[in-house]
Amino acid sequence: MPGLALFEKQGTVRRVDGRRLTRNDLADTEVLLVRSVTRVDRALLEGTPVRFVGSATIGTDHVDRAALKDMGVAFAHAPGCNARAVAEYVLQALLLACREQGRVLRDSSVGIVGLGNVGSRVAQWLSALGVTVLACDPPLQRAGADTVVPLTDLDSVLAADLITVHVPLTRQGPDATFHLLDQERLARLGAWQTLLSTCRGAVIDNPALRERLAGADAPLVMLDVWEGEPRIDGGLLARVRLGSPHVAGYSVEGKWLGTAMLHQAFRLWRGESAGVPVMAGERPILEHPVADEGDLLALLQRVYRIDEDDRRLRASVGEADPGAAFDALRRDYPPRHELHYWRHQGEVAPALRALLSLLCDPPGAGSAMPAPVLDRL
Ligand SMILES: NC(=O)C1=CN([C@@H]2O[C@H](COP(=O)(O)OP(=O)(O)OC[C@H]3O[C@@H](n4cnc5c(N)ncnc54)[C@H](O)[C@@H]3O)[C@@H](O)[C@H]2O)C=CC1
Numbered sequence: 001m002p003g004l005a006l007f008e009k010q011g012t013v014r015r016v017d018g019r020r021l022t023r024n025d026l027a028d029t030e031v032l033l034v035r036s037v038t039r040v041d042r043a044l045l046e047g048t049p050v051r052f053v054g055s056a057t058i059g060t061d062h063v064d065r066a067a068l069k070d071m072g073v074a075f076a077h078a079p080g081c082n083a084r085a086v087a088e089y090v091l092q093a094l095l096l097a098c099r100e101q102g103r104v105l106r107d108s109s110v111g112i113v114g115l116g117n118v119g120s121r122v123a124q125w126l127s128a129l130g131v132t133v134l135a136c137d138p139p140l141q142r143a144g145a146d147t148v149v150p151l152t153d154l155d156s157v158l159a160a161d162l163i164t165v166h167v168p169l170t171r172q173g174p175d176a177t178f179h180l181l182d183q184e185r186l187a188r189l190g191a192w193q194t195l196l197s198t199c200r201g202a203v204i205d206n207p208a209l210r211e212r213l214a215g216a217d218a219p220l221v222m223l224d225v226w227e228g229e230p231r232i233d234g235g236l237l238a239r240v241r242l243g244s245p246h247v248a249g250y251s252v253e254g255k256w257l258g259t260a261m262l263h264q265a266f267r268l269w270r271g272e273s274a275g276v277p278v279m280a281g282e283r284p285i286l287e288h289p290v291a292d293e294g295d296l297l298a299l300l301q302r303v304y305r306i307d308e309d310d311r312r313l314r315a316s317v318g319e320a321d322p323g324a325a326f327d328a329l330r331r332d333y334p335p336r337h338e339l340h341y342w343r344h345q346g347e348v349a350p351a352l353r354a355l356l357s358l359l360c361d362p363p364g365a366g367s368a369m370p371a372p373v374l375d376r377l
């Protein structure tokens with residue numbers, strides 16, 4: 001977990017395997033920091049001295065927040081920490097899909113399911129490019145929230161040329177997202193469409209998707225997240241156009257910010273005042289003129305290539321233990337920086353200038369740093 005040094009000033013930090021963590025490992029632990037692979041619930045924490053749990057992630061479906069609250073354990077996570085990394089992944093994937101389907105992104109429609117930190121950033125970037133964006137988010141709609149693009153219903157969004165999904169995984173309530181894209185909705189997608197998911201595997205019914213991709217007029221599908229991670233369905237991987245091992249948010253900056261936000265929440269929990277420290281450093285120059293969408297894709301690929309993650313994931317399914325290989329791809333992930341890490345230079349076509357400035361200007365310039373969420377008791 002990059003940024004852990006922040007916590008080393010507060011006490012002794014012990015690292016354990018997040019998939020194998022048991023109650024016994026927590027016998028003398030007051031603060032537990034996890035990532036998305038560790039299920040945190042009553043069974044894990046009962047009888048331990050843990051009083052603060054932090055997850056350096058956006059998603060919280062691995063944490064039973066109600067149980068923690070009931071047990072008097074504080075919980076914090078890091079909304080938005082890696083949203084920019086995911087949005088860069090999505091933009092690259094959409095441009096790759098357009099190239100493959102012989103279309104121009106600017107002249108296409110993009111449907112966004114879930115307009116939170118990731119979805120709204122994607123919507124803002126695409127709008128700056130002149131793309132027609134259709135988005136749905138019933139909780140925001142009911143709350144009458146101000147959104148970057150107007151909201152519509154799910155069926156309209158699923159009729160777009162390209163669809164990208166950014167909802168939390170939830171299993172209860174009117175907005176439950178478990179198998180939101182089920183057999184019936186997948187059946188309605190056509191060969192001219194692209195479906196991309198970077199949120200949680202179980203938001204799409206994976207067995208139904210595998211069947212759909214074997215049928216006629218199958219859409220082009222790109223997946224970063226899978227049901228049953230780390231043991232994913234190799235048959236489904238074989239049928240998707242791009243597959244990656246749940247790394248859309250794996251930027252150096254996103255991981256660091258996640259831990260820094262937890263550290264801020266931890267200090268607030270202890271009654272200390274704290275801000276999120278800014279990751280400082282020289283910004284190397286990245287010279288890359290951008291005349292058209294082809295150049296934009298090439299720019300995104302200069303800093304990160306999804307197709308390399310795809311190649312590594314496909315190679316891993318042939319390993320003796322593909323689940324361990326999936327985890328190893330994530331654990332040993334090569335450093336990848338977000339675009340704003342560099343100082344972009346080079347001529348940019350007028351139609352692309354608004355987008356390039358959103359992509360390449362450092363965050364913080366005119367926008368607030370994200371703040372952690374702390375479940376107060
Ligand atoms: N692949 C990766 O590496 C990463 C995956 N994620 C996943 O992406 C998800 C989305 O991330 P953020 O946008 O930052 O979360 P967020 O919490 O900011 O936004 C989620 C949005 O989805 C909306 N929503 C909830 N139920 C819905 C439904 N049934 N239909 C449409 N909209 C619905 C919410 O109202 C909210 O606006 C996270 O919950 C996490 O699971 C997040 C970061 C990295």
Ligand SMILES: O=C(O)C(=O)[C@H](O)COP(=O)(O)O
Nearest residue numbers: 035036037057058059082249
């Ligand atoms: O932030 C989230 O939510 C994510 O999905 C994380 O990027 C996943 O990373 P790990 O916590 O599994 O390392």
